[in-house]
Amino acid sequence: MNLRVELAAIDCLTLRLFDAIDEANVPWLLAAAERLRATFGTALVDLVPSYTTLMLHYDLAQLDDTQARALCQQALSGLTPALAERGREVSLPVWYHPSVGPDLEPLARQRGLAVDELIALHSGRAYSVFALGFAPGFGFMGLVDPRLASPRLATPRKAVAAGSVGIAERQTAIYPAVSPGGWNLVGRSPTRLFDPALEGFSLLRPGDRVRFVPIERDQFLRLGGDATPMEAQP
Amino acid sequence: MTALIVEKAGPQASVQDGGRSGVRHLGLTQGGALDWLAQHWANWMLGNDLNAAVVEITLGGLHLECQGEGWLALAGADLGATLDGQPLEVWRPFKVALGQRLRFASPRLGARAYLALPGGVQAPLLAGSCATVQREGVGGLDGQGSALRVGDRLAWIDEPAAVRAVPAARIPDLLSPARLELILGAQAGGFTGQSLFDAFNRPWTVDARSDRMGLRLTGEPLRYSGPGLISEGIPLGAVQVPPDGQPIILLNDRQTIGGYPRLGALSPLAVARLAQCLPGETVQLWPQVAYAAQQRHRQAAVKAG
Incomplete structure (x- = not known):
């Protein structure tokens, strides 16, 4: 996994974790989504996982771009894939x-x-x-x-x-x-x-x-x- | 209980609020008022929660009969609204009485008007919102995604918490040509240099093939020569460029993920302004950095209370 944080809109970031579709991405994306929800709390408006990315929509009234990026780094540092719980x-x-x-x-x-x-x-x-x-x-x-x-x-x-x-x-x-x-x-x-x-x-x-x-x-x-x-x- | 009864529905009038959040990972779209700024002002005039449900009236044609009296408020487009034939001013609250007829004719300025009721329109909630999304069959008065229909009842029970007009200096400018701030996205580098020039230096025309999912612009085709993309979450205002080079601005009812290249995304303010553009109107795209757009967003935001 090689995290890149891209600007998607003034209140949205695309977190790019992978470059290709692979079932092995799924437990990483699950784990990342869980950590981001916990870290952002009420400042998270929505989180949209896809094959290689997560799109994070945050509340501009609570955070600015710099703070949101810092929270992403904080949430995803030392990330490990969700091994035990590979979904239902x-x-x-x-x-x-x-x-x-x-x-x-x-x-x-x-x-x-x-x-x-x-x-x-x-x-x-x-x-x-x-x-x-x-x-x-x-x-x-x-x-x-x-x-x-x-x-x-x-x-x-x-x-x-x-x-x-x-x-x-x-x-x-x-x-x-x-x-x-x-x-x-x-x-x-x-x-x-x-x-x-x-x-x-x-x-x-x-x-x-x-x-x-x-x-x-x-x-x-x-x-x-x-x-x-x-x-x-x- | 006081209510408005729909006598004629017009081309598109629907119940909209601040939209759904926290459910886009299930494929449920955002929904909500396209011109969120006008929606907020409509609610502010009556002291409602800024995200309370309002009626979004597209292009006019809606006729309502008042059953009972009370204060209502109108913001956004001037659709030639009248109360018993007397013209109504936009951006002001107005009082209605039993038996009066509130009618929206056709666009005089802008495309979408927002009608607020004291306490907001009451409708069943799904994921905390009653935003009507016809494509998904959710929201609206029936909870099935229906637009307003003849015989529908828009009831309210509360006295308004406030009755006040929007200060003249805060009324959004719908008269000047639309200059839409666009923040370049990560795929911008995949467009040719000429296309990047054309995007911001040529006029774009709002196409009639537009709805609450997306609004199509026509003009000099934009060429993307970057790598193919894997579908990913798409934000409000995303400027998506399909192979024909004619951009589609993705709006509130967009699909939650997509794989077309994107030039970037309009700011929410630009989306609100675009929502007031009629087919055939010319708009300009204006490159902007996120920081400046965030500042402008905060300045334009309506303060609750």
Whole structure:
């Protein structure tokens, strides 16, 4: 880790800890976020972790740029990664099926895989939540097996169903709500990812470890899933 | 209980407060009044908490009927507001009576007006805020991200803690052409020298493809030749430059992370000023250092109490 503190706005600093996407960054970023929250206290307006950075928004009424930078240095000196607590473990059931995952079969064909192999590869490892963004509760997760890596659709779909499980390059995610989207859709999860009634609003947090568990249609329906098919064409 | 009833909603009127904080790591955006300075003044006139919820009226068209009497306050754009046909002055509180009609026509100066009610607009809170974010389906009177609709009730229960007009010397200047202070960011060096010159020496036009997420400027395209970027948290006012070279100024309802190169970020004061610019208006970007911008910010801030 090599900390660089950059000015992002008159009340925001970008703390750049790494230069490349790597699952090994996650425990460092988690630990850094925890220390920054404790050090800044009420002067912290918001803290936005991403793959290699943390963006820190502080209260200009309480601190100036010099003080904020000094607090960052103080918070992050002697930082060690959060070893014991590598985020929470979350299991998400997924119904992998062409009717709700219109890119499942084309993607398997294109990568020279049987559909079952693709499903086994996608559900066969735990993923780190690098960051939440794009929409509330949308977790950018990775890294998927290189054999599944595939570019975003040339033309994004206008409406992707809530719960849709997508792959883009070496990342995977679930769309928490209906939205436009260009990821390759391979299935659907019945689990609600964002809900104002949920404790903490979002099921996923940066640093969580997520596993996808393949389920069948009847279980998907029992868990409250909406099986309305997705159109194959964007 | 006294209330305003929405008779006609207009193109975009929504409940906004100081926005959400502490939840951006969950992908929830900031939200809140785009012209936060006008919002603060609107609340100040009635002695409200400066971040209390107000009605943000974009471009006019909102018609309200008063059920009961009381003091309200208006700040920000002049949208040709009238009370029973009598023109209302902006930056002043005004008294309404039962059955009177408060109407916003169309922009005369600026784009967004802020209407404050005693004690603030009452609406369900999510993460401490009722800021309406339509894209996320949160905030607003229904808690589902809806803009104001016909039949909506904006109720208030409190007598105002104060009734006072904004001192003339403190009224923000919306008449002079907008000169927007921009603090260069860490990726500025990735833009070509010519683009850095053009950014600050050529005029930029506010594009009609603009909303509460972002406001697009059109002009001489800016060229970025630096390395590709990994998505990271983006601040309010970020000047993001997509491959077409036409900058997008990211506003309150922006996505929380993004990976386009950024020239830098507008100051919050510049964001407030930009929020009052109409499509087709010309603006100038003005390079500024953070220290000076922070000083100006503190001088312009409304003092509570």
